[in-house]
Amino acid sequence: MATAYFSRHDLCRAHDMGHGHPEAPDRLPAIEQGLDVVGIGAALDRRDAPEASIEAIKRVHDEFHVDELLAIAPKTGRVPIDGDTSLTPQTLPAARHAAGAGIAAVDAILAGEAANAFCAVRPPGHHAEYAKAMGFCFFNNIAIAAAHALAVGGLERVAILDFDVHHGNGTEDVLRHEPRVLFCSTYQNPLFPFTKDESIPGRLIKTPLRAGTGGSVFRRAVERDWLPALDEARPDMILISAGFDAHRADPLADLQLEAEDFQWVTERITEAADRYCDGRVVSMLEGGYALDALAASAAIHVKTLLRRGE
Numbered sequence: 009m010a011t012a013y014f015s016r017h018d019l020c021r022a023h024d025m026g027h028g029h030p031e032a033p034d035r036l037p038a039i040e041q042g043l044d045v046v047g048i049g050a051a052l053d054r055r056d057a058p059e060a061s062i063e064a065i066k067r068v069h070d071e072f073h074v075d076e077l078l079a080i081a082p083k084t085g086r087v088p089i090d091g092d093t094s095l096t097p098q099t100l101p102a103a104r105h106a107a108g109a110g111i112a113a114v115d116a117i118l119a120g121e122a123a124n125a126f127c128a129v130r131p132p133g134h135h136a137e138y139a140k141a142m143g144f145c146f147f148n149n150i151a152i153a154a155a156h157a158l159a160v161g162g163l164e165r166v167a168i169l170d171f172d173v174h175h176g177n178g179t180e181d182v183l184r185h186e187p188r189v190l191f192c193s194t195y196q197n198p199l200f201p202f203t204k205d206e207s208i209p210g211r212l213i214k215t216p217l218r219a220g221t222g223g224s225v226f227r228r229a230v231e232r233d234w235l236p237a238l239d240e241a242r243p244d245m246i247l248i249s250a251g252f253d254a255h256r257a258d259p260l261a262d263l264q265l266e267a268e269d270f271q272w273v274t275e276r277i278t279e280a281a282d283r284y285c286d287g288r289v290v291s292m293l294e295g296g297y298a299l300d301a302l303a304a305s306a307a308i309h310v311k312t313l314l315r316r317g318e
Contacts, residue, residue, distance in 0.1 A: 011314040012122035013052035014109035020057075020130045022098035025086070030260060030297040031131065031144040039128050039293075042303030046311050053122055057109035057129055064111060065104070065147050067155040068182045070139035077141060089141050103131055103146040106292075110153030113290040114245070118161050124278070124289040124313045126250070128306075132294040134176035134249045135201060143174070143201060149292050150249045151182040157245055158188055167192065167243035169234060171273055172251020172294040173261040175203040179249065180212060187211065190241040192234045194226065196254070196261050213237045219262035223269040226254070230273055238280045245288040246281045248274075252296030252305035260297055267304040274312040287316060 021033040043049040066074055077100065080087050087095040106129035113125035127149070134150055135143030150168055157163045167190040168183070170176040175195035180203075183189045190211060197205060197216035205216045215233045217226065238246075252270060254263040281289045291313065296302035 009121070009123040010051065010053040011310065012113060012116050012125040013054050013128065013310070014057045014113055014125060015054070015128040016057040016105040016109070019098065019102045019105050023096060023102035023131055024098070025094050025096065034299060035130060035296065035302060036128055038299040038303040039306045042307030043310060045303070046307045048307070048311050048314055051314060052310070055112065055116070057105045057127065058112050059104045060107035060111055060147070060152060064152055064156055065107060067159060068138070068148055068151045069136070073139040077146065093142055093144055099131065099146060105129065106131060106133065107147045107149045107152045110149050110247070110290060110292050111156045114153050114157045114161055117245070117288050117290065123287055124316065125291065126310050126313060127290070127292040129293060132251070133292070134170060134172060134179050134251070134294050135174070136178040137181040142178070145178060148178045148182050150247055151179050153290055153292065154183065154189055154247055163244040164188060165190070165241060165243045166245045166247060167238060167241055168247045168249060169277055170194070170249035170251070170294070171254065171270070172249055173254040173258065173263050174200055174251070174295060175214070176249055177201040177203055184212065190237060190243060192237055194229060196221070196263050199261055210237070210240060217263060220264060222264040223266055226263070226265055226269055227272060230276060235276065235280065238284070242284045244285050245290065246277060246285065248277060248289065248291035249294045250291045250306070250309060251294030252302050255296070255298060255301040255305055257298040257301040258296065260295070267301070267308050270305045271308045271312050274309050278312065278316040282316070289313065
């Protein structure tokens with residue numbers, strides 16, 4: 009089976025928070041170019057990301073918070089959420105399709121239509137908390153996909169692995185009290201969102217990395233923290249918050265990973281998925297703001313998924 013590649017470039021590119029904003033529409037065509045460079049663009053099972061229902065979104069977000077976002081969405085101009093995050097007329101349609109991509113990816117894999125999946129969508133989601141949009145994020149795409157896998161897909165245990173350079177505070181907030189989810193996150197700290205480095209064995213594994221950390225230290229940390237936790241959890245599906253802003257070229261942080269480090273961690277994740285859950289992996293785009301680095305890193309990540317699914 010092929011790797012399913014979910015996107016909705018018309019809507020996801022229309023969301024634009026302004027000139028010079030790092031979370032820019034050009035991120036998606038950069039990924040497409042990267043796929044063509046490594047020669048896999050035509051090998052993917054390309055699918056449109058559908059729109060997530062409000063019911064699915066409210067599985068992980070406060071009902072009144074979601075209703076408020078829908079109510080304040082502008083018909084023109086921008087509505088600021090925080091200093092880096094704003095609503096435009098195109099934002100919530102894009103966000104609903106970004107969330108819908110994860111749901112559709114879960115469904116495609118459970119139906120046996122795809123071996124694994126990558127969702128090339130924006131806005132990202134892992135900073136969106138239960139009742140708060142922040143950090144470029146409006147709905148928590150990965151948490152919505154995980155909740156769907158549990159509530160609708162009938163799975164008993166899922167794992168979310170987040171290698172974005174920023175901690176997925178929203179994912180932690182939304183799922184902190186959900187015993188069926190293991191959440192593991194590597195991230196630079198101190199750095200936005202300035203999280204506390206407190207883990208909960210078997211549930212929440214937080215792996216802070218100092219500025220300047222390179223690939224060898226990152227790899228040892230994953231082997232030390234993530235792999236034993238996965239061995240204990242034995243999830244029915246693995247979901248990835250795939251942020252590529254830990255790359256040394258990224259302007260928003262100071263880790264020193266290379267594209268090959270994202271290949272390595274993807275290989276470790278897919279090996280674990282082969283052991284525990286028949287290779288079922290859903291990966292969703294989070295950060296990555298240096299376009300050339302994003303293109304190379306995302307392409308090698310997707311190529312690894314494609315190779316494992318063959």
